[in-house]
Amino acid sequence: MSLPQLRLSARIYSGFAVPLVFAVALAAFGSYGLLTIESSVERMSALSANTMRSLQISKELEVMRRTALQYKVDGNDAALSEGVAAAERAVGLLDAAAAATRSAERQALYGEIKTGIGVYEALRERLIAAGREIAVERSKLFAGGDALSAAAAKMVDAARGNDSLPLALALSDLEKNIQAVRVANWRFLATHDPKGPAVFKAAVAKTDETIELMQQSDLPLDVLTALDPVRLALSNYSAGFQLLVSALARGDALFTSEMAPKIEQLQARTAAAEASLQSDFAAARDLSEKTITSTESIQQIMAAVALALGVLMAWLIGRAIAGPIRRTTGVLMEIAQGNKDVEIPYVHRRDEVGDNARAAQAFKESLIRIERVEAEQREADARAAAERTATMQRLAGDFEGAVGAIVETVSTASTELEAAAGTLTRTAETTQSLSTAVAAASGQASANVQSVASATDEMTSSVQEISRQVQESSRIAAEAVRQAERTDSRITELSQAAQRIGDVVKLITAIAEQTNLLALNATIEAARAGEAGKGFAVVAQEVKALAAQTAKATGDIAVQINGMQAATQESVGAIKEIGGTIGRIADIASAIAAAVEQQGAATAEIARNVQQAARGTDEVARNIGDVEQGAGETGSASAQVLSAAQSLAGESARLKTEVARFVATVRAA
Template structure:
């Protein structure tokens, strides 16, 4: 069996990458997929890649969101709280200084209340900060600041009590030696805590930025892998479909070029495999059709050759029959001339008998002349009988020819029926030949019948002439009975004349029938020539059909 891939042997097919050890199973699985399944599989791979990218993006986005919330709650909120505490402390100190420098007691009292309010808010913010989630270092630094701040608030109360008690010298000394250092210490500890919180916020932001970069990288890698897998699968599907469609295209192109040789179809259970098997089935049916046409064309050529030979043979037979009919016509002419001569002799014999009645003395001479004339008439009648026998032989030959023509026409009709649609015209010609043969047979039967009549008449004439001879001889013996003999001879000659006239009419009719036979044989020859022409046309059609079929290779 010829391979589906032209120019490649079975060993090459076995070495084909589709069935090799590397990747063969995957491509075989792809070949077994339908077109719809292949497209859906390609879309599924792309969809899976998109889902993977989306899932990784969602996970990384959630992680980034968690990191942002953590930065907000663990870095930005504590740092903002510390900044608020710094602002409150500075506002409280400013109000405290304003309280010390104010000359108006009401303003001094208001500044003092404002400073107390700010410091109370500092205490509240410190408590809020303690409730936040911060690092251990920040938690320890806040605890230290909270202790220092509590100490500062106690010292501030003591300073206010000294001032309110009017102990200005002690108050100033307490402020410079105790309260101010405590304030400075608290501010420094708070600044250190702010610095630590800022460092934590910077570190958290850097981690978030690193996590975002990692998420971008992960998404890019997953996207690249998904696109690569989708591309590889699409390439595999496309290469498989392209190879199989190219193989199918080669088969169709070969069929278009007339190559119908058997090839191996695609055995995959999908649309392309089904198309390949359908194309190979169509090629097989066309191959069988071409083989059948080639056989029929050869048979038609052989039958047309045989028909040409039969037509030539029929033409020769009709020509021979025509020549024989011509000979018969000539013989019939001779018979007619003989009959007319006999009639003339009979008339002369009647005249002689009448002369016998007039002159008895001339009876012997007349009798001698009558004997001689009767002898000649008998010879002519015998010739006429022989010619009739020859006509009968010719009629039998024509009958045999007609039977042979009828047999040839029957064979031609059978061959035309075998030829089918292209032999209908020849079947009509063969039918006409058969009809002409049958008409020829009928004409020859009529000729035979009329020849038998002529033979019967000639035999009668021979017998009559023999009787004339006997009568003439009796004339010599019976001179006394001349009168009665004359009457008898007169009656006899009258009957003979009548019979001879009938014989002459019969020979004329034979000539007419022979003319009809000539026409029939001429028509038969024309039909045979038409059959030969038809056979030539059939041979030409067969040659053209052979030329058309020879274009295909099967």
């Protein structure tokens, strides 16, 4: 089948099919490239995750090494727990890395690292045992140090009371040397200085030498007896130190020779796994980059080919379709301009162009038939128009006669209604003005009455407040009387206490005089004793001076107490006078309160009367307001009636005009 015999849809589909085939191929190749890239990216992601796990494993191994070292140094159980947790995390990371890897080499490395961690855990158990041994030896050493100090203290107690200078010097040297021994021990335990054992040994030797010299000296028997426990405690302390040093050396050897190398070996395995991961990551990245580059190149080539084929097919199909359509369009334009004799081309074609040509032929034939029918219709319309004009003239006359009378009647009635509504509106406005004036006057009167009522209420409140204040003053006055009575009682007690203090002062004065007399006798006896009594004479003189000062002070106190008693008596009298005055004030306040009560009752009665007047005025104002409201409503209603009447008049006039226009139109038609 040739191309002109194909339908337009088949041509268009074939034109689009070629680019679509290339587009599908392009999409398929792009999808393949994307899948390859996705696989590479997933591979890189898995490798990156395992790299992070390897770094974390290396970190956990370092934590295991650090915590073991810390436990070895100070026996820190918290560090031990941290190391155990780090080992567990490292094992978990190794399991996850082994499950995520596809490399047999790395799986073997992860297995070796996991096995090595198990070996390291066994070494840590040995380190824990060594640490416990060190703790036991340290406790024994501390107890030995305490025993050495206790033995030295007993020896010092045995020498107490002996004033021998050589003994004192020997004891001082011994205590200094024992202190040097203990300091050497503590310094070694704190710093683990390799020279520490030698320093400790030298201090022990010097202390032992001091004990040997003391035993060979001419010292008291009890001191020599106390030296033997000191020497024994020193020997035990030195032996305990050596045991602790040996335990520490074993712990150091375990960590340095076995645990630290094991960690280094595991770190090397971890580094090898990281290097393998980095190599595979680089290979996956290169593959991804190459796939992206090749996919982009092939897609660009295929897109260019598809574009060229699409343009070529579009040009060919457009050229095969546009010419017949333009020619058919020209024929239709001639038919539209009235040329019914033009020949329609392509009526024998079997595609869409032939369909359009046959449709144009049918259209031309239909136009010819329509023109013939329209001519017949115009003749019929002319006859019907003449008949319709006669009928309309007759109907217009009848309508004008019937409706004109009705419109005239409505117009007259609306004019009369408008006049009546105007009169009603003016009457309502006058009524509303009068009621407004009356309401204003009534409102003013009500306001005045309310002002009087408010003032009366305020006066009532003021009277009540005055009554309350007077009652409060009366209560305060009564309270003041009671306080004055209590103050009088307390001042009386104060006077009695002052009297008792005076008695005590008299007693102190008598004691001071007796002390002075005794001091005088002591001075006399000291003078008799001569040179041996000089010190006693000085003391007696000081006692005598102290007795004189005591007598003078008690005299001053007596004067002050006498003055206080006199002032107390005067205060008692003044307080009694104040109590009487306050009592009179209370009586006056009570009288004022009674008068204020009567004034309050009268004021309340006035307030009630004024309130009743105010309520009456308000009632009048409300009634006038109702009248004003009714007048307003009447005015509104009359205004609405007036507006309706005016509107009715206007509408009736407009109706008359419209009826005339309608009749004229009908007659003209």
